[in-house]
Amino acid sequence: MKEITSTALFGVMISLIAYEIGLMIQRKTKKSFLNPLLLAIAIVIFVLQAGNIPLEDYNKGGQWIAFLMAPATVALAVPLYKNFELLKKHKWPIAIGIFTGCVTSVTSILLLSRAFGLDKELAMSLLPKSITIPIGIEISKQLGGMPEITVPAIVVTGITGAIIAPMICKVLNINGSVARGIAIGTSSHILGTTKAMEMGEIEGGMSGLAIGVSGFVTVVIAPVLVAISQYLFPL
Secondary structure (H helix, E strand, O other), X not given: OHHHHOOHHHHHHHHHHHHHHHHHHHHHHOOOOOOHHHHHHHHHHHHHHHOOOOHXXXXXXXXXXXXXXXXXXXXXXXXXXXOHHHHHHOHHHHHHHHXXXXXXXXXXXXXXXXXXXXXXXXXXXXXXXXXXXXXXXXXXXXXXXXXXXXXXXXXXXXXXXXXXXXXXXXHOOOOOHHHHHHHHHHHHHHHHHHHHHHHOHHHHHHHHHHHHHHHHHHHHHHHHHHHHHHHHOOX
């Protein structure tokens, strides 16, 4: 058994099978909270625990799944290219929307950390919750956070966004495809974008754009907002 679980193929196969099971469950139940990725994570954890399989063995294959996230993200440029004229038409609302979303994300973490008495290290770890993992890890390190906390925070944010995005858009009467895509991509990065792609091609394209731009904006504004918050109310 050890010979099988310690191979890279095991990590890849268990990840793909778990995700397919998650997709099957969601298709049959049609419940948004039964997110395929969330179910896949739970299934993989259960298999590793039940089989007493070391995380290091799983990561031999799991790291290849993570590696493929980069080209998958780049592929989001395809629907964006198809809607390039729409992007030019709404460039200023899009830019303002992404910038406002990034400022709100960072500021809310700083204020809530202060309100709940979190120490600075934990606050900095949670700060990049709404951007992609590679950028989020680097920001966390730069600000003195803990990447091992940052990664699950980003994953939870993305899954939450993918689950509640349609409901939020409906409750707040957000009907514009561009507005919905930008809101989802800015707040819940690539995982939220998977739901945006299901909502429509325009939503998916705009959400893909928001992922890249929000990452850049957060890199720029996060240190500034942290410095201001430390001056006004030190953590």
